[in-house]
Amino acid sequence: MESGHKAPMTARPGRSLSQTDRTRHRRLREQGPTDRAALDAVLAEGFLCHLGVMVDGTPLVVPTVYGADGSTLYVHGSVASRSLIASPGTDVCVTVTHVDGLVLARSVFEHGVNYRSAMVFGTPRPVTDPEEKLAGLRCLTEQAAPGQWDYARRPNRKELAATTLLALSLDEASVKVRTGPPDDGDGPDAALGLWAGVLPLHTTWGPPQADPLLPAGIAPPAHLTARAAGATRHG
Amino acid sequence: MESGHKAPMTARPGRSLSQTDRTRHRRLREQGPTDRAALDAVLAEGFLCHLGVMVDGTPLVVPTVYGADGSTLYVHGSVASRSLIASPGTDVCVTVTHVDGLVLARSVFEHGVNYRSAMVFGTPRPVTDPEEKLAGLRCLTEQAAPGQWDYARRPNRKELAATTLLALSLDEASVKVRTGPPDDGDGPDAALGLWAGVLPLHTTWGPPQADPLLPAGIAPPAHLTARAAGATRHG
Numbered sequence: 001m002e003s004g005h006k007a008p009m010t011a012r013p014g015r016s017l018s019q020t021d022r023t024r025h026r027r028l029r030e031q032g033p034t035d036r037a038a039l040d041a042v043l044a045e046g047f048l049c050h051l052g053v054m055v056d057g058t059p060l061v062v063p064t065v066y067g068a069d070g071s072t073l074y075v076h077g078s079v080a081s082r083s084l085i086a087s088p089g090t091d092v093c094v095t096v097t098h099v100d101g102l103v104l105a106r107s108v109f110e111h112g113v114n115y116r117s118a119m120v121f122g123t124p125r126p127v128t129d130p131e132e133k134l135a136g137l138r139c140l141t142e143q144a145a146p147g148q149w150d151y152a153r154r155p156n157r158k159e160l161a162a163t164t165l166l167a168l169s170l171d172e173a174s175v176k177v178r179t180g181p182p183d184d185g186d187g188p189d190a191a192l193g194l195w196a197g198v199l200p201l202h203t204t205w206g207p208p209q210a211d212p213l214l215p216a217g218i219a220p221p222a223h224l225t226a227r228a229a230g231a232t233r234h235g
Numbered sequence: 236m237e238s239g240h241k242a243p244m245t246a247r248p249g250r251s252l253s254q255t256d257r258t259r260h261r262r263l264r265e266q267g268p269t270d271r272a273a274l275d276a277v278l279a280e281g282f283l284c285h286l287g288v289m290v291d292g293t294p295l296v297v298p299t300v301y302g303a304d305g306s307t308l309y310v311h312g313s314v315a316s317r318s319l320i321a322s323p324g325t326d327v328c329v330t331v332t333h334v335d336g337l338v339l340a341r342s343v344f345e346h347g348v349n350y351r352s353a354m355v356f357g358t359p360r361p362v363t364d365p366e367e368k369l370a371g372l373r374c375l376t377e378q379a380a381p382g383q384w385d386y387a388r389r390p391n392r393k394e395l396a397a398t399t400l401l402a403l404s405l406d407e408a409s410v411k412v413r414t415g416p417p418d419d420g421d422g423p424d425a426a427l428g429l430w431a432g433v434l435p436l437h438t439t440w441g442p443p444q445a446d447p448l449l450p451a452g453i454a455p456p457a458h459l460t461a462r463a464a465g466a467t468r469h470g
Contacts, residue, residue, distance in 0.1 A: 048332065048334055048348070050285035050287075050296050050330055050332070051296070052285075052287035052294035052295065052296035052328075053294055054289065054294055057326075058326045058328065058356065059287035059288055059289055059294050059326060059327060059328045060287065060328050060354075061285050061286070061287035061296055061328045061329070061330040061354065062330070063330060063332040063350065063352050065348060091292075091293045091294060092294060093287075093293065093294045093295050093296045094296070095285055095296040095297070095298060097283065097285070097298040099283055101441075101444075102379055102380050104380060104383060104387070104443075104459065105387065106387060106388055107387055107388040107389075107390070107394075108372065108376055108383065108384065108387045108388065108389050108390055109388075109390050109391075109394040109397075109398070111376060111379070111380065111383065111387070113283070113300060113379075115298065117298050119295075119296065121293065137343065141343055141346060144337055144346075144348075145337050145339060145346065145434070148339060148343065148346065149343065151429065152339070152340065152341060152342055152343045152346070152429060153341055153342040153343065153344075153424055153427060153429070154342075154343050155342070155343055155344050156344075159342075159344040162344075163344070181444075181446040181447060181448070182446055185446045185447075185448030185449065186448060189388055190448065192388060193450075193453060194386065194387060194388070194453070195443070195445070195449065195453045195454060195455045195456055195459075196445075196446045196449055197443050197444045197445040197446045197449065197455070198443070198444045198446075199380070199440055199441070199443050199444075199459055199462065199463065200440070200441035200442075200444060201438060201439075201440060201441070202438070202439050202440075202441055203436060203437070203438050204436075204437050204439065205434055205435070205436060205437075206336075206434070206435035206436070206437055207435075208339075208430070208432050208433070208434050209336075209416075209432045209433045209434075209435060210430070210431075210432040211416040211417055211420045211431045211432045211433075212416060212420075213416070213420030213421060213425065214420065214430065214431055214432065215428075218428060218429070218430050219430065220430045220432070221430055224339070224430075224434055227434065228434065
């Protein structure tokens with residue numbers, strides 16, 4: 001995260017998942033924890049990523065849904081995937097970010113963001129095998145809406161063929177996390193007598209809103225109402 | 236947004252802000268509204284963007300804070316900006332996405348996401364003039380934490396010099412929006428008798444959390460407590 005005005009955010013010890021030129025990047029190395037459990041945790045909490053890919057010589061950053069199964073990240077797409085299928089071997093960067101709050105310091109310079117972010121690098125592989133495609137779509141569906149794969153009508157052969165799915169290995173990835181209060185509480189600015197702390201940001205599900213075309217008498221399934229009752233999940 | 240399993244999301248009429256190869260992209264053109272007011276609205280509601288840039292031949296997607304003043308997007312950064320300053324003339328794509336809810340259809344294939352997303356394309360310019368840098372930092376600070384620029388200690392000359400700020404014109408941009416219920420309410424799947432609708436996602440500020448190092452008796456300023464009292468803003 002390039003967050004706030006503080007040039008480098010607080011460095012925290014960590015180790016990279018893999019030492020490549022990309023994950024060895026200075027900012028990535030400075031921040032942690034970058035272990036596999038942290039990566040899985042960040043990916044497990046979201047369902048929306050930003051996929052970066054070169055298209056016609058320009059970077060394109062596309063918001064898209066994803067699913068992660070511990071070793072592979074599945075990405076649904078069309079703009080990016082069309083480009084990627086047209087140019088196999090194209091590298092991408094997939095970033096998932098959860099914003100947890102604003103870090104409000106005594107000085108503007110020390111302002112920042114509490115966040116958890118994962119970056120996954122690699123060359124995605126178009127999923128063509130119908131079995132794997134179905135498993136990948138299940139992963140992706142359950143990541144965004146747990147319970148829906150078993151509840152809704154699953155893709156038929158025609159729909160499966162019309163769906164583009166990409167698989168990206170989680171082997172090359174990096175995690176950055178910033179937590180806690182501002183860092184200027186014991187510096188000279190503490191004498192200014194200003195309030196400082198964190199303004200937390202919460203993401204919550206609201207109650208299910210029925211499709212106006214839904215006939216009367218069809219209640220939302222428990223996996224949806226339970227979620228709205230308090231579970232928090234970041235987009 | 237590449238969202239859900241439905242290959243193209245519902246096309247809605249709209250016009251591009253500018254007709255370039257990038258914003259004429261098929262998916263971008265298909266969706267709207269892409270007028271300037273819509274762009275300003277999407278940008279005004281967030282403070283976190285994902286900046287995509289090529290670094291050493293690989294796309295890098297970096298979460299970073301931004302400010303938008305109606306004509307310019309200011310981005311704070313170091314990884315990306317170091318690369319950009321080292322290679323002036325490098326194109327970037329800055330994407331801001333607000334997730335509003337999950338679209339839960341009768342069929343998995345029609346599942347999707349309600350969202351608003353803006354993409355800004357261009358070649359960022361490092362801001363070096365101290366006056367403009369101060370104005371840009373003010374824009375960026377007020378976007379994330381309105382009221383803090385006047386409350387906290389502003390950057391001094393040394394801090395200003397240590398801060399990297401990039402300016403990107405809003406002239407070449409694109410907006411995509413998806414709202415409303417699923418699209419299979421009047422199709423054959425309606426006969427399945429399944430619940431369908433939207434699970435809304437809300438982003439809210441919690442009450443300010445004081446820095447543990449804060450002396451007793453310093454209350455959070457009104458612009459922070461008021462925000463926590465109910466204002467919703469996406470990260």
